Amino acid sequence: MNISPEVSLNDLSSGLRELLPPLTEHEAITESARCLMCYDAPCTHACPTHIDIPKFIKKIHTGNLRGSARAILESNLLGATCARVCPVQELCEGACVLGSEHKPIAIGRLQRHAMDHAYSRKLEFFRSAPSTGKTIAIVGAGPAGLSCAGELAKLGHSVTLFEKRDLAGGLSTYGIISLREPVEVALIEVAMIQKLGVRLETGKDAGTNPTVAELTHDFDSLFLSVGLGNTPQLGIPGEEYILDGLQYIEGSKLHPSRLRVGSNVIVIGAGNTAIDCATIARRMGAERVTMIYRRTENEMTAYPHEYDFVKREGVAFWFLAQPIKVHHKNGKVTALECVRIELGDPDATGRPAPHPVPDSNMLLPADQIVKAIGQHRPSIALLLNLRTEKDFINVNDNFETSSPGIFAGGDCIRARGSASTVMAVQDGKLAARAIHQRLVNHG
């Protein structure tokens, strides 16, 4: 089992090295000086974890980088990940008062500056409170689970974090393209959470091992942060030749030398994961990358800035086309057959329903096809017999599921709106508070 990633943070030869260079000290000082230090700042409101952004930025300017990193971590234990993967254009930077006429403050990059300072010097900020004797099991060591685990450990609870994969970190480790977040960043945060006293058990598919009975019996409370499941099937002939998008990204992150990229790649889907897949293909050598989506750019779920980014990467788009068959020869993909789509009235998702146009089949040559069309809903809800909404786990305002003492957060509860790392972190934080309250109140 090889769990040591091959792509190094500093490996400049990799086309997937972190896209934005770290700010130099001079850049950080001048950029932080531009911050107006708004009172009750809109950036802080827009941040799902409500980091006191003017506070950490001014600390950068005064050279108090330790204080800056602490200010970030107090609201968001995964500040290093969020500094890199947050869609800041939609969040803090999108709300910056300097955005209307000038350039918004580069909040994400300043946050990364402070977090890099802290982690490169191995600074530690929090010490756990005296033990409460309470035990909590957390299922899934992605951002929500790590956040919840860290917050609970700070409060003195005994936390065991079960992760079915070999590495903790969830999508930060496996599913976010290296040029946005190198795997080391995710792993250093995992190590930080462990240092707070959290016990991490990897390779443990909770629900089976430990069993549901063990989970509910051995622990005072339970937090589910299982994320989402596999990519659904398209249900078309030849689908076995299509690569899974998340596995494609994972390969590029952890084993890039084993990643095989075609020269004429088709990516099915138009969400942020699909865009990452297309980016990997382009950067790892594909001559031609085409994204296929059955609706149009108006309906696609990718963030506008990601769409702009991938177009500049030289990725082509084919809208209003739906795959119907993979053509292959001698075990190799040769083409994707698609049918033209016409958009009709809004369907259940509120978006115009795609209707195939008869006799409009076309053959798009390709030697590799990747699909990134969303993920299945989590299945653990069934095991625990929890109430669900559209197959997502249903929780109340305190992140408590229909089963008292069992809480949930992160992508697995996000039935509405878009899911993101930073929202998962906030879920974990708020759930930790609710769990703490419950354990304190119930003695």
Add this chain to the structure above:
Amino acid sequence: MADLSINFAGIRSPNPFWLASAPPTNSGAQIHRAFEAGWGGAVWKTIGAPVLNVSNRYGAWHFGNQKMLAINNVELISDRPIETNLREIKEVKRAWPDRAVIVSAMVESKPQAWHDIIKRIQDSGADGIELNYGCPHGMSERGMGAAVGQVPEYCEQITRWVMDVAKIPVIVKLTPNISDIVMPARAAVAAGANALSLINTLNSIIGVDLDTLEITPNIGGRGGHGGYAGPAVKPIALNMLAALGRDSMIRDSGLPISAMGGISTWRDAAEFLLLGARSLQVCTAVMHYGFRIIEDLCDGLSNWMDEKGFATIPDVVARSLHHVSDFKDFDLSFRAVARIDQNKCIRCDLCYVACNDTAHQCIDLLDKDGKVIPPTAYDHRSNGKTAAVSTRPSVVVRELDCVGCRLCYNVCPVENCIQMVELPPAKPSITWDQLSKQQPAVTEDWQQMEHYRHKMGIRIH
């Protein structure tokens, strides 16, 4: 196009901008280049007593993204041989007959020493002499520079020695390191000086190194007060310039004043002219950006004068001086309130926090329905730019409670967003001076004051 030329106590120059006596005027080669760039004159770096300099002689204060908001220095007067300086002065003057070449001088406080240096400068062909009574470091420890400028009697005595032999205009340069700038200026007038200049640098320690705990800049483990200059000192210089202009003895003497202290742009220059300067000296801005800044100093000043209809520099000089007044003569019935232009407001809320924490608590945060809400009144589960921006409260001044302190106006980062709106006076005009004469009890007794306020409808929020 405005005529920028000046005649300053008989010293002529094509524009009012002279390089101040300082490192930029250390050598003939530098001044040649400065004149090529367009400078109207230069005050040669002080010549006189022998000196030795040290390294790490300039410190600087940076603020925000502004480098060198101020500079301080422990550089002494010229450390080049006096013969070299005098020879180069002669060469420069010969090459640039239309430019002002003034030589700054400082020697031991002995009549003979001063007589000698004045004669030698005159022999060089220079247009004028500036007496350096201001250097605050090093030279003052040897009884020169500020040690002279801080004692009006010494100032007068030495100026008399100089005037005994001077055949070219003599400018007395004043130190700001004194409680009342008017005193040494009067002494210079009494001694028959031809002109005044101010300000020299201020005593200062630029900072302490937080790693080594040594003084910045660090001169072999030591540091000390140095002369402070640059944009940060401009308001101090303007005040001292106005103080001279408002003194009747100095004003009646008719002595022109050459002003300096943080002049960086034509705007600064215009302000100094308006408060009575007849020539302008520049140093720190040149040390930051080089001689080339003279182009916009002249161009900007000329364009502004054209816009304002000023044909010549004397048209501008002292135009604003009569607006300078004492508190006792301010109209107590004058009233202005802050008004925030909601269309320009970017909702940084800096005015709100400034007013609420440190001023008079008269700015409210209003939600969409106009209801006053506290800060951070949003649902902490909400997020995203749309939620943050669309629920952002507006900041509105409660004008009835606003005392017009102008703090919000000063902190607002948006041009013309907050205006100080003048209100028609609700009460008859009266000054403190008039009040204390007409109703002395009101100005001496709190009970009487309360009674007066009540009667006049003055409500203190």
